[in-house]
Amino acid sequence: MSLDYTLYYWPIPFRGHIPRFVLAEAGAAWDEPGFDEMLALKEADPLDQPTPFMGPPLLHHHASDTWLSQMPAITMALGRRHGLCHDPDLDLRLACDASDVLLEITNSHGAQMWDPDDWAAFRADRLPRWMRMHDRIAAEAGDGWLSGTDAPGLADLTLGALWHTMTDRLPPLRADLDAHAPALADLADRVAARPAIADLRARWDDSPWRYCGGQIEASILDMLERDDRQ
């Protein structure tokens, strides 16, 4: 099968699982280069990059030979091309929310490691607030999809990729999601169970990183272990 796309991202779930879930549900064929190729492209001079970009993800659409950076722009472009974009305002607002949640849980992309007080405040306040916000939105889907169609659209896929991935990779947070956001947890599970997405997850190589990688992943795991001992 010929490839539709190449997705440039680090070999971690985190932000990358949002376009990956969309690509999988769309039935697209894509590959991902290794870490070294990704790093070389990121560090190239902006004049030498295929499109000037600061950080991944970056998507190359082979048929049109176009390159696109920024996760929300990538998922919206995929959504339009593959018929998954049913409510552009909601779809995009959730992609931006997802970026913010991922920024927050990594303490600004690992700018600093978590300290226990800041983590405790995040887990008690901002994280449940994000969950409750998205639970209110997810509840509108009932037993169906926010897309209003018989398959998940971009809004569903984004919520699923954000919250299922987080709570699957960081299992202690699953209880938080169930407690604060039962409709969201259900929607996220249903997205994760879609055949192409379940297949992606089953084939995913967990090592060496589980979620966001690096020192900040170790810091989050350390915080969760402390919470568990208390």
Place this chain on the structure above:
Amino acid sequence: MSLDYTLYYWPIPFRGHIPRFVLAEAGAAWDEPGFDEMLALKEADPLDQPTPFMGPPLLHHHASDTWLSQMPAITMALGRRHGLCHDPDLDLRLACDASDVLLEITNSHGAQMWDPDDWAAFRADRLPRWMRMHDRIAAEAGDGWLSGTDAPGLADLTLGALWHTMTDRLPPLRADLDAHAPALADLADRVAARPAIADLRARWDDSPWRYCGGQIEASILDMLERDDRQ
């Protein structure tokens, strides 16, 4: 004149000037509530907010009585409604870039104050890289607009609102922009000179904050003053 929109944002330029530039260029009529009303809405329970959101901007479109959060979603919605969205991939990618630049210059929205070493690294490396990235894009417009039309579109307005506002409010950075990104500086100036945008800027009340407000604004001004003394 009846109002088309209410824009909820803090009384600072920063992120808010991106939707403001778009609203002004679109010829829309909008108002903005005061600080206290903004704060009350932000701190309300997600179930009581008009749409669940974490932080401003938030846009209320009166005719449809719809509410939208997240700056890129707001500018894309305005762009579609007012005929300013000519290349959705580029328009959205630049809105996301702008969010990242604003995050970086405020050291993750003021999570920490700048220290001189980190600021020096930012001003020597990441900030010029962003400028050079966007200069490559702006250069494609030549003496015209990225929209390819005879008036600026969303991509032009976003670049103008980001870079003109930053270098106008933090004047020492204008020399950085001129040095690293002459085409971008020119595009930003032409956007800022559009009659409705020039009028917005002339009427803007500078006090008490100049750019992003708060302690982090004071920290940036302190860093710029240190740089100037060296």
